[in-house]
Amino acid sequence: MNMEITYKCLNKQIYTDAEFSLVPIRWEDRYKIMQWRNEQIFHLRQNKKLTVEEQDAYFENVISNLFEQEQPDQILFSMLQGETCIAYGGLVHIDWKDKNAEISFVMNTSLESEKFNTLWSVYLELIEKVAFSEIRLNKIFTYSYEVRPKLYPILYQAGFIEKERVLGVIKLNNKSIDGLIHMKRKGDLSYRPVEYSDVQLLFDWATDSSTRNNSINSKEITWGEHVKWFNKKMNDSKSTMFLFKKEKPVGVLRLDEVNSQFQISFSVDRKQRGKGIGNQMIRFIIKKFPENVFLAKVLESNRGSHRIFLKNKFIVDSVSKIGNKIITNYIKEEFDGNY
Numbered sequence: 001m002n003m004e005i006t007y008k009c010l011n012k013q014i015y016t017d018a019e020f021s022l023v024p025i026r027w028e029d030r031y032k033i034m035q036w037r038n039e040q041i042f043h044l045r046q047n048k049k050l051t052v053e054e055q056d057a058y059f060e061n062v063i064s065n066l067f068e069q070e071q072p073d074q075i076l077f078s079m080l081q082g083e084t085c086i087a088y089g090g091l092v093h094i095d096w097k098d099k100n101a102e103i104s105f106v107m108n109t110s111l112e113s114e115k116f117n118t119l120w121s122v123y124l125e126l127i128e129k130v131a132f133s134e135i136r137l138n139k140i141f142t143y144s145y146e147v148r149p150k151l152y153p154i155l156y157q158a159g160f161i162e163k164e165r166v167l168g169v170i171k172l173n174n175k176s177i178d179g180l181i182h183m184k185r186k187g188d189l190s191y192r193p194v195e196y197s198d199v200q201l202l203f204d205w206a207t208d209s210s211t212r213n214n215s216i217n218s219k220e221i222t223w224g225e226h227v228k229w230f231n232k233k234m235n236d237s238k239s240t241m242f243l244f245k246k247e248k249p250v251g252v253l254r255l256d257e258v259n260s261q262f263q264i265s266f267s268v269d270r271k272q273r274g275k276g277i278g279n280q281m282i283r284f285i286i287k288k289f290p291e292n293v294f295l296a297k298v299l300e301s302n303r304g305s306h307r308i309f310l311k312n313k314f315i316v317d318s319v320s321k322i323g324n325k326i327i328t329n330y331i332k333e334e335f336d337g338n339y
């Protein structure tokens with residue numbers, strides 16, 4: 001069958017991140033997709049195994065029609081690594097009027113044990129470009145049966161929140177399983193570990209004059225010093241850095257472990273300040289590590305930081321002086337689940 005493989009509803013057809021790409025779903029991938037769906041039937045809304053005839057008919061009668069439509073109800077992609085299809089997914093149940101869609105994703109079953117995290121994370125980055133930048137949706141969501149414990153931390157990291165829990169939607173081995181809806185709105189905050197390629201961005205932020213003035217050591221930083229410091233932090237098992245993003249990177253937060261307590265340092269891109277991002281970053285990190293004890297050192301003049309730590313129930317542990325700088329040392333014990 002000769003399938004036209006560009007979507008009329010998209011200007012950009014291919015979405016790439018390093019060796020991975022999303023391309024309009026390919027006819028040649030249909031049996032692989034069928035196989036993966038049949039292997040993973042336990043988490044899909046599919047009540048029996050697909051046959052070759054059914055899969056051919058689905059591609060011929062349903063999928064082939066999506067490409068020509070101005071507003072199809074689904075936009076599906078093959079996810080490739082190089083030229084090999086390793087997964088497939090897309091936007092489904094697209095509501096063009098209310099500007100939202102569900103996202104679906106199924107990867108090659110044999111990659112689930114080793115590559116689950118990487119492939120889901122890359123896929124989410126790419127499909128969000130389609131959803132938010134290309135067809136300008138406001139909201140995307142996933143619907144999953146609560147049988148996928150590895151999936152939820154990935155969704156939280158990508159900025160999704162649990163929106164709804166539908167009790168007992170299926171029975172599995174005589175156990176009642178809930179359905180979970182996770183949702184992300186355009187512009188919601190997400191985070192990922194800092195990568196080596198972030199070295200320049202972190203230099204730009206660290207050398208911003210207001211960041212320097214609010215640091216305990218406010219001396220200028222050279223590029224050479226920064227690179228040395230950055231590599232040391234990246235290799236330090238007691239240090240973790242997170243990059244926070246909306247559509248673009250907006251801030252960075254570092255945790256340094258000292259005697260089983262975690263010292264927080266953070267900054268927000270100058271252009272993004274005053275929008276609640278600093279506060280959200282601190283909330284995220286407290287929720288991610290609820291059992292940690294957090295510490296923070298704040299200069300007297302740093303009104304925004306004092307406000308953020310006090311709002312998040314840090315308490316003043318002590319006040320100290322370094323040179324002529326007065327520093328408030330904050331501490332937060334275990335998170336009780338409330339703000």
Ligand SMILES: CC(C)(COP(=O)(O)OP(=O)(O)OC[C@H]1O[C@@H](n2cnc3c(N)ncnc32)[C@H](O)[C@@H]1OP(=O)(O)O)[C@@H](O)C(=O)NCCC(=O)NCCS
Binds near residue numbers: 277279297299
């Ligand atoms: C400190 C910093 C991270 C705050 O981030 P932010 O995203 O601008 O802060 P938010 O928008 O979340 O503001 C949180 C609260 O602080 C208040 N605030 C923020 N900046 C303020 C300022 N300069 N003066 C007074 N209050 C301020 C906000 O009004 C808000 O209070 P509210 O919730 O009562 O309205 C950011 O200014 C920054 O990157 N500064 C340079 C680096 C730095 O100081 N890092 C912290 C070292 S401890």
